[in-house]
Amino acid sequence: MFQNSKNRHWLSAGSRTIGLGMLAAVMALPASAQERVQIEWWNAMGGRLEEIANKMVSDFNASQDKYEVVSVLKGNYEETMAAMVSAYRVGEQPAIVQAAERGFLTMLKSGAVKPVPALMAEEGYDTDWDNFVAPVAGFYLVDGKPAALPFNTSTPVFWYNADQFREAGFDAPAETWQELETQLYAMKEQGVTDCGMVLNSDFFWGLMENYAATHDQQWGTLANGFGGLGTEFVFNESELLTGHLERMSKWMDDDVLVQAGQGLSPSQLFVSGECATWVASTAAHSAVENGAEFDWSATFLPAEEGVELKNSTIGGGALWVLEGKSDEEYAAAAAFLDFVASVPTQVWWSKATGYVPVTNAAYDALTEEGYFDAHPTREVAILQLNRGEPTDNSRGFRFGNHNQAMQMLVEEVQKVWTGEKDAQEALDAAAARGNEVLRQYERLHAD
């Protein structure tokens, strides 16, 4: 009997919840019945960036009265992609989605996107596609035009706590990994800090892919995938990269390199002053400027002794327009993209976030204003992206389902840190597993 009455109670609670849900759904309906054409923009701008992205969207909405963009945060890049894919399969996709550079080829060949240049031309916007800064153009342009609008572009830089370096008797962090190692170990020994470097969650990008690019090491054959779908991962054949992974592993054994782990973000460990250095995107400016209460700075990624570094590769996202929307929605999407690509928005966005300006016009505007003299760390990423003549190894990466191969790489690298594998074994396994992904992609997309 006791159980019975309890069941009944649960049942009524359940039906109440369903009732409330239906009520909420009904009440939400009138919101869409407005005169303005409403489109959704799904994005991965979380944390501090969420406020800035929302500000940009509300500025757009205030700038005209025909369209209304709704910014929807869908989690990180992978979660946004997964949400968009499931929505697309049932025809509920947003008009605009932000996808990471890693998903470029996947998006390009998905058959689910409307090329941005075509859209802009249809809607009568005269967009200058030659105006992108070189590294952005080198990555995003296919046959001279970008399939998506390059939006938030970044590259990893080397963040450091200048107070702690001074306290240990160093003017600045060293330019080579070898000297940096001496410095970080000395800082630990002197008790200046317990944590020489915090490992960022996207270390595979900041410390591995960009290490390979700047050191001109081949990541994949056929110009890192730019040359075709037959590309294969060969990063396991780079002695430099293997040595670099061994060094990271050694630092970790000695507690010089620290993982934040679950329940804590790496940026917290740097911004709070716990860790002396951090290799992370230049977009961390928004978080560091806002939170760090010490003399922080950022500089170029370190080099191996005797190596002259190439350019680093871009990261971040682009705005893709999806298939299957109405003409009005496309008009709204084009208006929004035009607003985003405009020089004032670019300048404002770059200042607010720390992302690199993606057009020459925006970069020139910032330079003329003297912005980089006042904020030298903001220019580090741009200079690093433009350093030297790009090679096939440093232009970027264009692999199908690269996200999947990347997750495998992370899993294998973690096995180095747990001591299950040595660096070479882990990279071999990551390349082998990644190649299966590439072959599967090639098989599906062979025309």
Add this chain to the structure above:
Amino acid sequence: MPTDVNAMDRDGKLRPGSSVLRKLRLPAASASGLKSSHFRRPWVAAGLIAPQLLILLFFFFIPSWKALSLSFVQVDPFGGRQIFVGLENFTSLLSSPEYRASAWFTLWFTVVQNVALISISLLLAFATDYIVRCRTVYKSIILLPYAIAPVISGVLWAFLFNPAVGPIAQWIHAAGLPWDPNRRPMDAQILLIVASVWKYICYNYIFLVASLLAVPRSLLEAATLDGAGPVRRFFTISMPLIAPTLLFLVVMNFVHGLFETFGIIDAVTRGGPGGSTNSLVYKVYQDGFVMLDLGSSAAQSVILMGIAILFTILQFRGIGRKVNYQV
């Protein structure tokens, strides 16, 4: 059962053939017990089970069909391109060391969690009887974790045991023990088990307390008079009488361990380090929704569905017959 009918008669309640029963068109109480009851008009029965069938249709049959059909193809995440590959998704899964490692971890996790859950909650339930003061507080503390969402409790555990900042991790370090769930797979697995046990202990506890309350006082008192102590009484009288509940809980804990670990793993370890806490269920999510390899993910969920069906059969065969669901 006939004895029930007699009891009802003596109490002057419903008699077989009474007008009330005739009006309800229900079978006489002689056919009582849910298993044997039936309706004279089939459409009433159909109407009554229709909502449940609809729920099953939308949340079980259609998704199962989708999973089954996806498991034999390789497909572009957007659904534009698709190749039939036969059993390739299954064969490559079974030959993959990662999948085998995941299966071993899941099994290991489930068994250890089960043993820990049953023994701890049995101890707590047994102790409930012997707590004189603040019994409500005692019960509330045990029941509280069930009210907390797994993700929240997962984040809490991850933070408490975070080697860089977690207070409990600091105590462990202070005691001179190494602790780093980011680098030591065993630590990550232990953390996950602790978090999961903490979460489900109250579920086990509720059932055990209730079934212990149902143990006839007279038997226990008789045993006391015969000179049996509390522990002896527990093992010789209470234990055999609550055996059906124990078996039920073992099955439920297996189900939790095998299929309901997603939230807690996502919050505590995200399957790491190096895939060491990547349970079968979490792997379905990882491969399907993070990596967007839908074919492999579907094949994995088909395998999981097979395991679930097997468990259901075992449960009905092994336990269903021993437990009487009479109202």
